Amino acid sequence: MPEIIEGVVIKGDGIGPEIMNVTTEILSIFPDIAFSWEEKYAGLEYFEKYNELVPLETLEAIRAKRVALKGPFTTYSGKGPRSANWVIRRELDLYVCMRPIVSHSKGINILLIRENTEDLYGAIEWEIHDVAHALKIASVKGCRRIAAYAFKKAQNSQRKKVTIAHKANNLKITEGMFLDIAQSVGAAFKNIHIEDQLIDSLTTDLIIQPGNYDVILTTNTFGDILSSLGAGLLGGQALVPSASINDDIVLVEGAHGSAPDLKGENIANPTGLILASAILLEELGANSEAQMLRSAVEHVYANNIMTADCGGQASTTEFAEEIKKELRTLIQYA
Structure with a gap:
């Protein structure tokens, strides 16, 4: 039986739901680890509907499960509420930001570590x-x-x-x-x-x-x-993963914005969030799975299968399908 890991998913704004859906599908391929995701909400789109940027229940769920996979948030420049990222990092005291x-x-x-x-x-x-x-x-x-x-x-x-x-x-x-x-x-x-x-x-x-x-x-x-x-x-901005960490919690995401103009177009690059999932696996002690995921991404890029922002023609879902194929092969021969 696979090890079951409970975590929180926050899909976020803009392209968030699209890149989140393909990333959780990719993570479901591993035979020895099974994630049980509880979806919670935060971000500007949620704020505009409910006048609340980060609900207390979202913060409490992250504290309880200590594992979170997060999509990007939209934040206005010079107006509007603070970034939901600011709220989450400050309220949970996620004092480490780590970006390979x-x-x-x-x-x-390079391993970039910032306060x-x-x-x-x-x-x-x-x-x-x-x-x-x-x-x-x-x-x-x-x-x-x-x-x-x-x-x-x-x-x-x-x-x-x-x-x-x-x-x-x-x-x-x-x-x-x-x-x-x-x-x-x-x-x-x-x-x-x-x-x-x-x-x-x-x-x-x-x-x-x-x-x-x-x-x-x-x-x-x-x-x-x-x-x-x-x-x-x-x-490109979409290629860097990010992890916000404290002594108890690891929350990972792509180090990029929500790209609201790309929402629903199925062309967003999910690489940052996929590689962030490899950080999550590593932090959970699943080192071989983390390395296989990174290798799968490298192989797909080496085969010149890329989304438009990197000069390719693959859609979000087509790119993710190629990652799945590579990952299944790596798992088979592991």
């Missing part, structure tokens, strides 16, 4: 006399726990280097605290090389020589920007 930026064909294998609840993400803003202010937050606790997570993950993943990305030359207190604490935590990991780099020079180097980077540890805002830069190196 990987392309073996391009020699890129997920502090920095400008606290969204503490006000306006006085025509001047807008935003508060940047850094706490000893917040800096220490994300640094500890990053170095432990690097050690457990047999990675050799952690680069601390910062702007401590200018923001000497907040970014200075982050840098000092990260270096202090990292000093206990004797087998890991530590370097630090200013965020502006790092972005240039990352484009020119991405193969020089292994683990990048940074604050929230810088990490968000580096994630999108990394997606560009791979070939």
Whole structure:
């Protein structure tokens, strides 16, 4: 009998239901793991119907099951409610955001780890006399726990280097605290090389020589920007997976938006969410299944079967069917 894992599914906005449906179908192929999904709701579309961005029962379900697969949310710029992502991460204290930026064909294998609840993400803003202010937050606790997570993950993943990305030359207190604490935590990991780099020079180097980077540890805002830069190196925003984590919960998603203009067209790229499911499998200890899923995705791309955003002609469902075929073959010969 397969191991049954209970989890929460939040389909989200825009293309969310389409990419979620094919991803859960792909996960159902594994013979030794069976997911029992409970659907819950959140996001802008839900808010516009019920005037509630993230229902309490959604948060409670994630706390109880500790496993969640989430679609993208739509968020207006400069108006409207806060992002549902902001609510979920803050309410559940999902302090780790982990985003692998990987392309073996391009020699890129970066693990980006950013703090997920502090920095400008606290969204503490006000306006006085025509001047807008935003508060940047850094706490000893917040800096220490994300640094500890990053170095432990690097050690457990047999990675050799952690680069601390910062702007401590200018923001000497907040970014200075982050840098000092990260270096202090990292000093206990004797087998890991530590370097630090200013965020502006790092972005240039990352484009020119991405193969020089292994683990990048940074604050929230810088990490968000580096994630999108990394997606560009791979070939598109839809190719990067994301995991929001604390000591009890793992919530995974694609690191991209809801693309409302593509809703219902069956052309959205589900790669980010599929690869995020591999992170989920790995976090649950299903390492062989995680590797098979990643290999299946690599094989499909190697066969030049891609959705339109990557230059191909496959629909969402056609792409997913190819993943299923590859996965069944890998399972058969495992």
